[in-house]
Amino acid sequence: MRLRLAALLLTLLMSAARAAPAPAPQQIDIPLSGGVLHAQLFKPEGEGPFPTVVALHGCGGLGGHPDAVLPRYRDWAEDLLKAGNAVLLPDSYGSRELGPQCRVKEGHVKARRERVADIVATRAWLMKQNWVARDRVSLIGWANGASALLWAVRPQNAARDANPDFRAAIAFYPDCRISAGLGWSTRVPTLVLIGGKDDVSSPPACRQMVDGALGRSALTRIVVYPGAYHDFDRANTPLHALAGTGDAATPEHGHLGTDADARADSQKQVAAWLAR
Template sequence: MSRFLALLAFLTTAGAHPEHVRIPGPGGTQLDAALVRPAGPVTGSAVVALHGCSGPYPARDGNWAVALAQAGHPVLLPDSFGSRGLGSQCRVRHRSVTPSGLRRQDAIAAGEWLAAHPDLAKNGVALIGWSNGGGTVLATANAAADPPEGLFRRFVAFYPGCATRARDPAWAPSAPLLVLVGEADDWVPAPPCRTLAARYPDRITLVTYPGAYHDFDAANARVRVLHGLATPPSGSGQAHAGTNPAAREDALRRVPAFLDATP
């Protein structure tokens, strides 16, 4: 079963009633996406949610979609990899679908699709992403890259790779940005994110979690060591990932409050 189908199955089992939609993407690509609507009225911004380098991850992306929908947010989860016939990219060093390239274009296409549906986006559109998807959030938020004006009202990046943006003096967030990262993350370390947050304290809210690794907000994922990864800064190909219950609980409170805040 593909990761996208696994996501649909998870959401169905969770009672979220997902809809499989196809969104016109860059270069004529049709992006497969899961749409989760709130059971009640839409009271929050619509959310585009971007998966990490492994593709859709039900224990994390799916659980967040359910939680956000319960809080009144429609959630759209596009599959950037499966829609192009690609599997997990975590062990691929030279990738054709990158945060600053096609993934950024996918995020914009998904945001524009939501914005074209006033019943979903009457309160605006926000962009959330995890890891590689978090890096895509940073690329999409970049005011220097001429983002579509006013498309995204808020950005949330979970454990993004901040190093490239921290080295770029032209990078600046185009809207309020919340960054959440574990202090023990050895895949995408926190210090470059601290550099970014210090540069734009009026636009970036940085939350770091002591003892938390990558994927700290996934549900019931035991902490384990991943091998053969392409991007850990240690060069070993290894990094820890897994749930940190305290960090996850805080994020589940913090993110909806951030999305609901007035600009």
């Protein structure tokens, strides 16, 4: 009888855990030169200090009505939160009253300029928070956010203060074409994850960029998923062509869609890279 009651109680507790609502993020305002950078914070309970991940959205933006954080970024934030990380997601477009920038030819927010400034300001803010493990602050980014990450970790963009640098960086399907041509290198261990069939970004350019950094850079590694396309880690997204669609939050050309195997492996790769 006791065993049956214990089993019933365990079942009820597991059902309650599954039914529990996802944690709501807290809006944070980070000072910027000439403005304010809004960000969404997912933080574990307790005082910390917690390892912290700065997560950088793609060209479609961080949120959309009515969500402050789109499901694709919320999914990652919740996974990282369950692993004990705080997750801070700066909103580079919404903070400047801009919508999606995927199809804007001359964007007002450049990956190599304004978005790098956002990363610098976010790090400076985090270094002042008691709940942050200052030596365990890492970066993760997708598409345009990953491109900004590649600029931010270059040696010439190192902060000139006494605080610890970023511990690690993870770039999902960045546009590596400019970086590859500029002789990119990184001061931070950097992992690049991209689909072999990505026709929005360029897998060969990312391979060239990473190979070119060997021997004159911090640790770099690239994982290419042979059958995967752009946005392979985005859940529940059937593979589809972008040409002819009017969705301003997606690139103009190419294909995107979930690849279940690549998505699952990338989750393992991210966990292992952050745990280094």
